[in-house]
Amino acid sequence: MFSAETYSRRRALLRERVTKGGLILLPGNGEAPANYPSNTFHFRQDSTFLYFFGLNHPDMVGILDADTGEEALYGDDLSMDDIIWTGPQPSVAELGERVGVKQTFPLSRLGERVTDAIRRGRKIHFLPPYRAENRLLIASLLGLRPETVADYISVELALAVVSLRESKSAEEIEEIERACEIGYQMHTTAMRMCRPGVVEREIAGAIEGIAMQSGAGVSFTSIVSQHGETLHNHCYDGVLESGRLLLVDAGAETTMNYCSDFTRTCPVNGRFTEQQKEIYNIVLSANDRAFELSKPGLRYQEIHLAAARVIVEGLKGLGLMRGDVDEAVAAGAHALFMPHGLGHQMGIDVHDMEDIGEKYVGYDLETERSTQLGLSSLRMGRRLKPGFVMTVEPGIYFIPAYIEKWKHEGLNREFIDFEALRPYYDFGGIRIEDDILITPDGNRMLGKRRVPVTVEQIEEFMRENR
Ligand code: GLY
Ligand code: MN
Ligand code: MN
Numbered sequence: 001m002f003s004a005e006t007y008s009r010r011r012a013l014l015r016e017r018v019t020k021g022g023l024i025l026l027p028g029n030g031e032a033p034a035n036y037p038s039n040t041f042h043f044r045q046d047s048t049f050l051y052f053f054g055l056n057h058p059d060m061v062g063i064l065d066a067d068t069g070e071e072a073l074y075g076d077d078l079s080m081d082d083i084i085w086t087g088p089q090p091s092v093a094e095l096g097e098r099v100g101v102k103q104t105f106p107l108s109r110l111g112e113r114v115t116d117a118i119r120r121g122r123k124i125h126f127l128p129p130y131r132a133e134n135r136l137l138i139a140s141l142l143g144l145r146p147e148t149v150a151d152y153i154s155v156e157l158a159l160a161v162v163s164l165r166e167s168k169s170a171e172e173i174e175e176i177e178r179a180c181e182i183g184y185q186m187h188t189t190a191m192r193m194c195r196p197g198v199v200e201r202e203i204a205g206a207i208e209g210i211a212m213q214s215g216a217g218v219s220f221t222s223i224v225s226q227h228g229e230t231l232h233n234h235c236y237d238g239v240l241e242s243g244r245l246l247l248v249d250a251g252a253e254t255t256m257n258y259c260s261d262f263t264r265t266c267p268v269n270g271r272f273t274e275q276q277k278e279i280y281n282i283v284l285s286a287n288d289r290a291f292e293l294s295k296p297g298l299r300y301q302e303i304h305l306a307a308a309r310v311i312v313e314g315l316k317g318l319g320l321m322r323g324d325v326d327e328a329v330a331a332g333a334h335a336l337f338m339p340h341g342l343g344h345q346m347g348i349d350v351h352d353m354e355d356i357g358e359k360y361v362g363y364d365l366e367t368e369r370s371t372q373l374g375l376s377s378l379r380m381g382r383r384l385k386p387g388f389v390m391t392v393e394p395g396i397y398f399i400p401a402y403i404e405k406w407k408h409e410g411l412n413r414e415f416i417d418f419e420a421l422r423p424y425y426d427f428g429g430i431r432i433e434d435d436i437l438i439t440p441d442g443n444r445m446l447g448k449r450r451v452p453v454t455v456e457q458i459e460e461f462m463r464e465n466r
Pocket of ligand 2: 249250261262263433
C-alpha cells in the first residue's frame with residue numbers, strides 16, 4: 001500500500017473535482033463464487049476503490065461527501081465464525097486508519113446514510129457497476145430497477161475519477177515497472193520453453209505461475225497460441241509445430257494490482273521463415289513509428305493511423321495491398337489485417353478504467369469514437385498527456401474467414417489483392433506489444449529491460465537459452 005497521505009490526497013482531489021456536491025458512493029468488490037458459494041475466484045478488488053482507499057479486502061463501501069468533506073468506510077468486522085476460516089483480520093476501524101479514514105460503520109448503516117441524503121434532495125454519485133452484486137446494491141440503495149442503474153451513473157464522477165487515475169504518479173510508475181519486470185520473466189520463460197512438441201498449456205501454466213510467484217497473478221487471461229490470428233484465443237490445446245509462430249500476450253499484476261501487458265510472437269523452432277520475417281518486420285516498424293510519435297498533445301487516434309500507414313506500406317511492398325497508402329488507410333482497408341486498436345491506457349486495470357466507459361477514458365468532446373470498421377475498435381483515441389501509460393500493440397493477422405468475407409463482398413478490393421493472400425491462410429498472426437509512459441517531451445518504454453523484440457534478438461535469445 002501507499003502511505004495514508006497518498007489516499008487522503010487522492011480523495012480530497014476527487015471531492016474537489018465533483019464541483020456540484022453530493023454524496024460519492026464507491027463500492028469495493030465482494031468475493032465472487034466460481035461454481036458454489038464457498039469456492040470463490042481469486043479475490044480482485046475494484047480498481048477505483050483501490051485507488052482511493054487502497055484496501056484489498058472484500059465487502060467494503062467508501063463514501064465521500066463532496067459538500068462537507070466527510071469520509072467514511074462501511075464494512076463489517078469479522079465474527080468468531082469467520083475468523084475460524086479466515087484467521088484474524090484487522091477491524092474496519094483499523095483498516096480505515098491505515099488509509100486516513102476516521103469514520104467507519106457497519107454495512108447495515110449504509111442504507112440510512114444514502115436514504116438521508118436522497119431525502120435532502122442531494123445527488124448520489126456512482127460509477128457504472130460491472131458486477132451484478134454492486135448493481136443490485138446500488139439499485140436497492142437508490143430504489144432503482146437493476147436494469148436501469150446504468151442510466152443514472154454520474155458523468156461528473158466518471159470524468160473526475162478518470163482525470164485523477166489517468167495521470168500516473170512516480171510511485172505508481174515504480175509499481176508498473178515492477179509489473180513489467182514480472183512480464184519480462186514471463187515472456188522470456190515462454191521463449192525458453194518454446195519448441196516443437198511442447199503443448200501451449202505447458203507454457204501458459206509456467207508463465208502464469210511466475211505471475212503468481214512474483215505478484216498478484218496475471219493481469220488478464222494469458223493468450224498463448226499458434227493461432228495468433230484469433231485475437232482473444234484462450235485455448236491452450238495446441239501442440240507446437242516447427243515452422244509455425246507462437247503468439248504470447250500476457251502480463252502480471254503486482255501485489256498492489258498495478259499491471260503490465262506485453263505481446264511477443266516467436267518462431268516455434270527458433271528461426272523465422274523469410275515470409276514470417278517480412279510480416280514481422282512490418283509490425284515492428286509500426287511499433288517503432290508509434291514510439292517516434294507518442295508525446296503529449298498528439299491524439300492516439302493519429303498515432304494509430306500512422307501505424308496503420310506503416311502496415312499498408314509494408315503490405316503493399318509485399319504485393320498484398322495496392323493503391324494510395326493514405327486513401328487505403330482513410331478507407332479502413334488495413335483493418336482486414338489489424339482489426340483492433342493500437343493500444344489502451346494501463347494502470348490498476350490492464351485496460352485502465354474500462355469499466356468507467358471508454359467514452360470517458362479514451363474519448364472526449366474533441367475526439368469522438370469512429371464508427372468505421374477497425375478504427376471503431378480503438379479504445380483510446382484522444383490526446384496524450386504526461387503521466388499517461390499506454391500500450392503500443394500493432395499486429396498483422398491473416399484470418400481466413402474474414403478475408404473470405406471481404407473478398408466475397410468486394411470490400412476495399414481496390415486496395416487488397418485477395419488472390420495474393422492465398423499463401424497466407426495458414427500464417428496465423430503477429431502482434432508486438434510494449435508499455436510506454438508519456439513524458440513531458442515524448443515517451444519512454446516501461447520496464448528496466450525490454451523483452452527481446454527484433455528478429456535477431458529473438459533468434460539469438462532462443463538459440464542461447466533453449
Ligand atoms: N490482452 C489484451 C490486450 O493486449 O489488450
Ligand atoms: Mn496484451
Ligand atoms: Mn494490451
